[in-house]
Amino acid sequence: MKGYQASYACDPNKSRGRQHVEPGGGTRGPRDAFQRDRDRIIHSISFRRLRHKTQVFVQPDGDHYRVRLTHSLEVAQIGRTIARALGLNEDLTEALCLAHDIGHPPFGHAGEEGLQTALKAHGGFDHNAQTLRTLMLLDSPYPRWPGLNLSWEMLEGLAKHNGPVIDPGWAMREVDGLYPLDLHGWSSLEAQVAAIADDIAYDNHDIDDGIRAGLLSIDQLIEVPFVAASWKQVRARYPDLSVDRLVPELIRDQIGLMVNDVIENTRANVAAAGIRTVEDVRAAGRMLGGFSPALAEAERHWKRFMYATLYHHPRQIAASAAAQKIVNELFLAYHANPALMSDSWVAHCDTSEPDKSRHIADFIAGMTDRYALSRHSEIYGATQLPEGFVL
Incomplete structure (x- = not known):
């Protein structure tokens, strides 16, 4: 039984294929194209390295903080949940979620800024383009071609999960020249879901890590109306428990609220746009998968708060x-x-x-x-x- 039902889901049997033709066209085991993409990511060296790459805290002193690997796994769980509810291809969604941060250098965004400075005279550095560069050219376990030879739908989703690439840098132009990815168009719904799952994961789990590190407090968090409303409900359910026991419950509630909002809003957008096929999704001219306008505004407020209080905390800046x-x-x-x-x-x-x-x-x-x-x-x-x- 295939893990998708919607007519606008990406179908592995209709994939545009891979850059390099694989001899024999066979598979190692009963897997379709997108399942193989996911497995190639999981077994890759570049994916394994994520276990020692910064998510928010640089080389954190503690085993309980998130790193790029655990973040990617959490994104994949959220993405797969949304994809299943929408009838999308779960395997492609999961693969995109697992691979989306592979291009990040050491030390997260700080490392990216360092490489951007170093390459200023030579075209700059972009972690999203570096993900494609890594998977198409650098991580090369196969004897006859460079890269992991992922499907077109996988590469296209990684390139455009945040929308069309109107002004690609040198690295994105290079990989697009090797295997054209229609950079100026919109991506599949699977890719759009992977992008919003990333937002949901780090919006919430960075709270957990920030509190654990002592850089955030509940008193600060409830200054944000969206968080305050969730916290009020949690406290009402468990009035006799301590704050530290309730933070995980707050995070679970917020993830659930955001996931449900994405599912309902995406369904409404798809219906309003008359979407029937994957081609309709790419031709819609806008992002179909995402938050409702009200939650999108609340989430932007939340992000501004997190930048001011956590990401730009003096200890983080140092x-x-x-x-x-x-x-x-x-x-x-x-x-x-x-x-x-x-x-x-x-x-x-x-x-x-x-x-x-x-x-x-x-x-x-x-x-x-x-x-x-x-x-x-x-x-x-x-x-x-x-x-x-x-x-």
């Missing part, structure tokens, strides 16, 4: 500055002496620009937090790190 410095100094060291990189990377390092700098950025982007810290210490010696870093 850690981010240190992370950017580490990334920048690694780039400078490798650029001055490429022989400092791993042997396989040295062997393929071009001497001309911009290829040299982009190759070095690929090497750094693939690092985990701890590997980047270790290599930096080997080159520059012991570094004084702010609170929040653990070697």
Whole structure:
């Protein structure tokens, strides 16, 4: 029994195929194209590295904080729940959710800003394009072609899950040149669901990590009307329990509320637009999957609050500055002496620009937090790190 029913769900039997024709056209086991995409992600080196890459807190001192890997798993759970309710292809949705952060460098957005600075003269750096670059060119377990050779629908969804790419950077143009992804069009509903599942996951789980780190409190959170309403209901259900016992319940309630809103609003959008096929979804000219207008506005308010109180907290700013410095100094060291990189990377390092700098950025982007810290210490010696870093 297939895991989708809607006529506008992506059908693996109607996939546009893969960039490289695979000999024999067979499968290893009874799996369709999108199931194989998901499994290729799970078994990839780049996915495994996410367990040591920053989500919010740089090298957090504690085993209970989220990292890119656990975040991606949580996004996949939410995405699959929404996809099932909407009759979409669950396997493609799950694969997109699992892969969406693979292009992030060490130290999260701080590392991305460091590489953006380093590559300023050579086209810049974008983690979404780096995800495609990694999966199409760099992570290469197969003997006859580079990359994981994922389906067109998978690659298209990763490129456009946040909407059409109107002004692609160099990395996105490069992968689009290898396998055109219709960058100026809209993506499938599976990709749109993956994008909103990402928002739901980090909106809520960053609260959990922020409270655990002592950077957020319930008193601060209930300044946000959306959170205050949920907290009031939780307290009414469990008036005799302590605050710390109720924070997980608050987060569960909010995730449920947001998931239900997405399901109801997406169904309404699909009906209003007369959507019947995947082609109708791509031709709709707008995002169909997402929050209702009221919840979208509440979520934007929530994000502004989180940036002001958590992401831009003085401790976070200090850690981010240190992370950017580490990334920048690694780039400078490798650029001055490429022989400092791993042997396989040295062997393929071009001497001309911009290829040299982009190759070095690929090497750094693939690092985990701890590997980047270790290599930096080997080159520059012991570094004084702010609170929040653990070697």
